[in-house]
Amino acid sequence: MIRPGGRISSYESQGDLMRLRALFRTGLAATLAVGGLAAAALVAPAAQAATGNLRITGVVVNGGKDIVLGTAAKKVTVTATVSEDSPLTEVWLDLEQQFGDDLKFHVHGLATCSGTGMVKTCSRSFTLDPRSDMIANTSAGPNGWRAYAQVEAKDGDFQSGYFPSVGLRRQTVVTMDAGPEPVRKGATLTAYGRLTAANWNTNTWTGLSGQSVQLQYCAYPCKAYTTVRTVKTNSTGHLKSSLTASADGYWRWYYPATTWAQPYVSNADFIDVR
Numbered sequence: 001m002i003r004p005g006g007r008i009s010s011y012e013s014q015g016d017l018m019r020l021r022a023l024f025r026t027g028l029a030a031t032l033a034v035g036g037l038a039a040a041a042l043v044a045p046a047a048q049a050a051t052g053n054l055r056i057t058g059v060v061v062n063g064g065k066d067i068v069l070g071t072a073a074k075k076v077t078v079t080a081t082v083s084e085d086s087p088l089t090e091v092w093l094d095l096e097q098q099f100g101d102d103l104k105f106h107v108h109g110l111a112t113c114s115g116t117g118m119v120k121t122c123s124r125s126f127t128l129d130p131r132s133d134m135i136a137n138t139s140a141g142p143n144g145w146r147a148y149a150q151v152e153a154k155d156g157d158f159q160s161g162y163f164p165s166v167g168l169r170r171q172t173v174v175t176m177d178a179g180p181e182p183v184r185k186g187a188t189l190t191a192y193g194r195l196t197a198a199n200w201n202t203n204t205w206t207g208l209s210g211q212s213v214q215l216q217y218c219a220y221p222c223k224a225y226t227t228v229r230t231v232k233t234n235s236t237g238h239l240k241s242s243l244t245a246s247a248d249g250y251w252r253w254y255y256p257a258t259t260w261a262q263p264y265v266s267n268a269d270f271i272d273v274r
Helices: 014-026 029-035
Strands: 055-061 067-069 074-083 088-099 102-110 112-114 119-128 145-153 158-164 168-170 172-179 188-199 204-207 212-219 226-232 238-244 249-255 269-271
Touching: 055 145, 055 158, 067 074, 074 088, 074 145, 088 119, 102 119, 168 188, 172 249, 172 269, 188 212, 188 249, 212 238, 226 238
Parallel strands: 067 168
Antiparallel strands: 055 074, 074 119, 088 102, 088 145, 112 119, 145 158, 172 188, 188 204, 188 238, 212 226, 212 249, 249 269
8 A cells, every 4th residue: 555655554565665665766656556566566676776975874773772662652763874965855764574575564754854064864753552453472572673764865866775673672570579577587588579571462561471580689788789599480470489588688580581571670679687
């Protein structure tokens, strides 16, 4: 489906997307509107092309940090740095996730540019909403995510191409509670907690099972935490570990996470040992 301004909606295959961009670049959008995607197959892709001295020297997504998404919408900025001696007439920035020929996620829009001389900075913010059918739990991770930039200048110079993107992670939370408080020296101290994550399939927070979480301790006065042991979450994401109380100090859980989840450090719980 063609959107106003010659852009296309989500869910086209990558081959169609490349051919559509070629058509729009060569002024054949009207042919596509009449003949559909079959017409696009007759034109060679124009992506990864460059003319003149225009150069896209870098594209950064979300400040170079992985995007952490909970159950609410979040804005993400894509910024391109362009070197060109002529005024820029049109800059499109896209954020995509693709597996094979299947385009899972695609947002796009015209960028706003600033700068004087040869170097211009162009940015566009996009909204990622887990309530959309374009985002599910399978969207998390570094795989398939990339940015696309297409830049045109007044003197006819042009460049387009794909650039590496950051990953998308499910937001997590780990709770911490240790007791009893106070506890007698040599007695049993038990640390409890629960690891939950944003579930984009249901737009709720659910427990993560089978995840390794580190129980950490810092003796009072606290200078540095050390990992005492590693505990796996049960089927509902709960954590429990018992040990012998020895001295006053702070206890916390640390979840190092995987490529699809957010690392998280719980609040520290101070335990008075008497």
